Amino acid sequence: MHIHPLITDSATLANLCARLSNSPFVTVDTEFMRETTYWPDLCLIQIADREEAAAIDPKAKDLDLTPLLDLMVNNHDVLKVFHAGGQDLEIVYNLTGKTPFPLFDTQIAAMAMGLGEQIGYSNLVETMLGIKLDKGARFTDWSRRPLDKRQIDYAIGDVTHLSDLFPRMLEKLRKTGRGDWLDIEMERLGDPASYANVPELAWLRIRPPSRKPEVLGRLKAIAAWREREARNKNLPRGRIAKDETIADMASHPPREQADLAKVRGLSANWAHNDIGARLITAIRDAQPLDETEMPPREDRKPGLGKEGALIADLLKLLLKVRSRDADVAPKLIARADDLELLAAGVRDIPILSGWRYEIFGKDALDLVEGRLAFSVRRGKMVMTEITAE
Secondary structure, three states: OEEOOOEOOHHHHHHHHHHHOOOOEEEEEEEEEOOOOOOOEEEEEEEEOOOEEEEEOOOOOOOOOHHHHHHHHOOOOOEEEEOOOHHHHHHHHHHHOOOOOOEEEHHHHHHHOOOOOOOOHHHHHHHHHOOOOOOOOOOOOOOOOOOOHHHHHHHHHHHHHHHHHHHHHHHHHHHHOOHHHHHHHHHHHOOHHHHOOOHHHHHHHOOOOOOOHHHHHHHHHHHHHHHHHHHHHOOOHHHHOOHHHHHHHHHOOOOOHHHHHHOOOOOHHHHOOHHHHHHHHHHHHOOOOOHHHOOOOOOOOOOOHHHHHHHHHHHHHHHHHHHHHHOOOHHHHOOHHHHHHHHOOOOOOHHHOHHHHHHHHHHHHHHHOOOEEEEEEOOEEEEEEOOOO
8 A cells, every 4th residue: 555645735635535536435534632622623634545545734834625525525436434433524524514425434333243332443453453553642742743754654554454444344244234234323423413513402412400491491592602602712612611500500590790700610700701791691581491392301201110111121131132142232223212212112213123123123022012031041141932822
């Protein structure tokens, strides 16, 4: 494989992207910093196919990333391969308003291969390629220039090994017939709505302190205020205000701006500065949450109750048994919410259709409807059919 020097000029990048646009797939990774910012600070982009690999310096003066971004989001003939690519996709979305398509995530694929729910890249490389990666540059400051050879070699290794991994994983998935299992997961990962960070929806990430509409309305308003302040100042949300501070103000709203000095977690200066004025305005203007926006209750599963909770626990045990038998990560088959819904009598859920039904849903339905039971044979948990008398 040909490894290019660090790309810092637009002509070289455009030529590289023109060649890669004819490849069946490219592997992609990014290096970024976001400890002190709201927006991730993109510091390096790595890309490869089976023939060549390169690191691209997005901080290079006058570098035009358009050909690369066009390859990512507009060229639908080239598959984009990531490992645990959620944050990489977020960066592309921030730059284009779109997500890479089509895409493949090797961490998700590893779940279908029984390699664990969140296997790390270095562990996956060691497991499948027998290569032990040097982690020495893992915690480097990627924003500092110049980058040395060791840093660049480390970064490019993330995509060169991935270009060897992906075909092997794809072949195994095809042989086992599990490639189609991943379609929905990849669609979910690539959904642009997941990366939009709409201020009016920011409150959904905060544990609600109450179910009173007026409290939740204030929570929504204050969380949206924080999201806008963090964006405008390019600071992490927590640097503006912690979640617990927002929840406390939603429950016990300060009446006047001067009262902000008494709120734990806020600067006393907010009692008389502009950011404090904007916060108190957001609190005063907050409206009770509309009925249609009310979050589901913790006991939202209809009729779950104590007996239903026990049934859900049995379904979790069945999930462990069936995921062990199928050699696939339990999280790929079903989520806790699905099991609780099934225990409560709901039937319009993903585990009762497609491949999930075949390897788990059918037995899960038989269990809750009394046609299947647990037993132990030779020290191993197995399922036993119950014959109706």
